[in-house]
Amino acid sequence: MAVLSNNNNNNSAVKQNHLVITMQSLCKFYEMGDQVVRALDSINLDFGLNDYTAIMGPSGSGKSTLMNIIGCLDTPTSGIYELNGQNVAEMDDDELARIRNKEIGFVFQTFNLLPRLNCLRNVELPLIYAGVAPEEREERAAAALVKVGLGDRITHKPSELSGGQIQRVAIARALINRPSIILADEPTGNLDTATSREIMNIFGALSEAGNTIILITHEEDIASYTHRVIRLRDGKIESDTTQ
Helix, strand or coil, X not given: CCCCCCCCCCCCCCCCCCEEEEEEXXXXXXXECCEEXXXXXXXXXXXXXXXXXXXXXXXXXXXXXXXHHHCCCCCCCEEEEEEXXXXXXXXXXHHHHHHHHHHEEEEECCCCCXXXXXXXXXXXXXXXXCCCCHHHHHHHHHHHHHHCCCCCCCCCCXXXXXXXXXXXXXXXXXXXXXXXXXXXXXXXXXXXXXXXHHHHHHHHHHHHCCCEEEEECCCHHHHCCCCEEEEEECCEEEEEEEC
C-alpha cells in the first residue's frame, strides 16, 4: 500500500516554518460546588505544519479538555488560542462550527460510521453539510479512499470491512474537507497490534504530506510512532519532547 511508510525514521524532521496552532497562557477552569477545577492551567504550546504529536497523561490530566479546545468543541476560560492566525478563543458557536468543518478532521476510537451507508457515502458526509455538489463530493470521497488504500472497497458497507479498514474509512472522512489538522482520540484503541501499526503509518504518511496530526493515546508503543510527545499532569505540561 503506497500510503504506508516507516515513521520511526529520525530523518523525518518536523517542519516548524509555519505555525498552525499557537496557545499562550491558556486556561480552562470548571466550578464544582465550592471548588474550582483547573482542567488546564497556563498552557503554552505551538504546533507547526507537519507536526506529528501524541498527547499523553493519566486520567484527569487535562488531555481530553485540551483536545476539545484544539478541536473547537470547547473554548478556554482565558488565554490565547490561534488557529492559522484566527483567534479561536473569541469565536461564537457558529464561527466555531465553521472552523471545525473547514480546518479540523476528527478520528475516533469508535469509528462513528453510519452502518447503512457504504464507504463512499460515509466519507462524503462532511461535504454534504458543506454544500458541495454531488459530482464533486463523489470524486473527492473516492480520491480520499484511494489515499488510504481502500480504492477497491468504495461500495462496501462497514459490516463488510475489517476493523483496520473501518478506521481507514474514518481517516478518509477526516481528510475529505482538506483540513490543516487531524485530531485522533485513541485511534488504535479497538485494533490489534498489526492493524494499529498500519494505522499509525498512515498518520505518519499524512504528516509527511502536510497535515498536522495530534492524537491522544495511553499506549507508549503508539506514541513512539510520532515525532513529539506532550505529557500532561494536573492540567499542566509535565514534559514536551521530540523524538
